[in-house]
Amino acid sequence: MSSVAVHVALLSGEQATIVLPWLATIEELRQMAQKEVSKSLGKLVSSSGAILLSSDTLRQAGVQANDVITAVVQDVVIAATLHAFAAIRSSGTVVAWGDAGAGGECSAVQHQLQNVQQIQSSAFAFAALRADGSAVTWGRRDSGG
Missing domain, CATH: 3.10.20.90 (Phosphatidylinositol 3-kinase Catalytic Subunit; Chain A, domain 1)
Structure with missing residues (x-):
């Protein structure tokens, strides 16, 4: 078949x-x-x-x-830092935009941003929780990235 x-x-x-x-x-x-x-x-x-x-x-x-x-x-899920935004696409991947220093640039971890279930933000960083329970962070290190 x-x-x-x-x-x-x-x-x-x-x-x-x-x-x-x-x-x-x-x-x-x-x-x-x-x-x-x-x-x-x-x-x-x-x-x-x-x-x-x-x-x-x-x-x-x-x-x-x-x-x-x-x-x-799918409802649109968007999180924001002080100067950037990130959204979970319906495919479970993430897109980010805005000030790169505030998490608006996620290309370094893009390959890990698969099967994302939730996204949270701090003042200058984002954290994404994946379906397997792992977390991916990006943005300023001193803010959790």
Whole structure:
């Protein structure tokens, strides 16, 4: 079997059936479902209640044919320091902008900013909590970066 049908359901009851290859990633599933339901989707949750990691393939995530995956509509999550902003994208990655010295530049840790669940700020730094429980910080060292 080279492809699989998965049902992505919103808490509102709206549902979309997505057909994609077994080797497709959870992120690809999220993006396809997002287009189908015309809403910004955040986390995808398996039928067993586990949050699915965007970098996993359907097979790695244990997705089965005709599984129902619950999608959470993504609210924009933004944090701010005194001179910079950071936001969690619906893909679980982070974008930052503003004064680089206040955390507005995160390119040094961008590769670590995957599967971000929460973001917090101090006066001149940010901390991102990832799904695996690890934290990533950036900004001024004396402010927590």
